[in-house]
Amino acid sequence: MKLEDIRREYTKGGLRREMLADCPITQFENWLQQAVDAKFADPTAMVVATVxxxxxPSQRIVLLKHLDEHGFVFFTNTGSRKAQEIKSNNKVCLHFPWHEIERQVIVYGEAKTLSTAAVAKYFLSRPQESQLAAWASQQSRPVSSRKALMETFHAMKAKFAKGQIPLPDFWGGYCVEPTKIEFWQGGENRLHDRFMYVKQDDGSWLIDRLNP
Structure with a gap:
């Protein structure tokens, strides 16, 4: 196998300035809906990069759980590596790789901590098994074996068998407030279409076309 020989053309269509919404959140919602309509396995999957x-830098895939004019929301164990890195440097980058339609979106911004009420509302909406997994996992820390992890999981299941599973005090969420958002559409001959939205001091967005 020669890695340098693996290539393909991007032919799904171009992206022009007149096709873009003035607000990048609106543009993202349009593209996300198209990804959902295309029945991707994980249309809300995004790479979160922290330093x-x-x-x-380090990266991992999480799921986008809410989006509004303020930004992009995800949840995690606050003892995890990403949470600890955000604590010391809240500048993060999100990447949505929608390969099937030859698109990607890159979000640059700052992660802001969500309120306990917002975190609890989402946590209690999760399936019970997912709630138990949050209690069982000391995310990012070493564990001796899969067996040990499952033993902790079953212990948590027995502990909370008779009532509602409470919100762990080590579980939280973040809203990534964007400062820049790039939309990328694959193009023929590697002449891809790229547009960068940059937030201005008055809250408006400047849109620039970038070289591929």
Missing amino acids: DEQGQ
Whole structure:
């Protein structure tokens, strides 16, 4: 196998300035709806990139759980690596890779902590097994074996068998408030279409076309 020989053309269509909404949130919602309509397995999956105190980036895939004019919301264990890195540097980057329709969206912004009420509302809406998994996992920390993890899971299941599963005090959420959002559409001959929305001081958005 020669990696340098693996390539394909991007032929799904172009992206022009007149096709874009003035607000990037509206534009994102339009593209997300098209991804949902195309029946992708995980249309809300996004890569979250953070940076630690030594400047080392790390990435992981999480699910977008809410979107409004304020930004992009996800939830996590506050003891996790990403949460600890956000605590020391709240500038993050989100990436939505919609390969099937030759699109990607990159969001640059700052992660702001959600209120306990907002976190609890979402946590209590999750399936019971997912709630128990949140209690069982000390996310990002070493665990001796899969067996040990499952033993903790079943212990939590027994502990909360007779009542509502409470919100863990180590579970939270973030809203990534965007400062820049890039929309990328694949193009023939690697002449891709890229547009960057940049938030202005008055809250409006400046839109620039970027070279591919």
